[in-house]
Amino acid sequence: QKEVEQDPGPLSVPEGAIVSLNCTYSNSAFQYFMWYRQYSRKGPELLMYTYSSGNKEDGRFTAQVDKSSKYISLFIRDSQPSDSATYLCAMREQGGSEKLVFGKGTKLTVNP
């Protein structure tokens, strides 16, 4: 079993839809959880950052972490064509190595 599992999609939705992206993980030591957005041929851009469990909201984006289930989610409300990109979850342990462990990424297309 990989440390971080993420459905690669692709996911195609109409404009205005609510998008749900998810990752599961196996390492209970993960404490920091991030979502990155990556446009084609570009570096990843940090969207959301969460420490431990809980929810975090930023505009149209909401990140949720459920450590008991080892499950994290990113919700995008009122999705726009400009949201079309690959979304990567990433996480790391507290203390120790600074290495991030990434999911495979989910390719999202929002159709006008």
Next chain:
Amino acid sequence: GAVVSQHPSWVICKSGTSVKIECRSLDFQATTMFWYRQFPKQSLMLMATSNEGSKATYEQGVEKDKFLINHASLTLSTLTVTSAHPEDSSFYICSASSGTGLIYGYTFGSGTRLTVV
């Protein structure tokens, strides 16, 4: 916000030659830099972690003599692909952490697309 500049954005080189990729943190001091490789439709694969002034730590399976990493200052790290071959063609991305990465996550460069012909 934190900005990481990576150059060149793309490069084509002949087989057997070496290519250097630069990664600079523009508005913060990067105590740690990470180098990744990404194949099409794949996630980021960590190649090595470098701390300023010390030798890089390479991930298992990554040839340290082929992928030379230098982190000589708190704002600059370089990756040199030596004696490049077509199988080294890939998208290389750097990431920098200021040590407050715990709070702010990690800032990525825009990536370098290397094509070896």
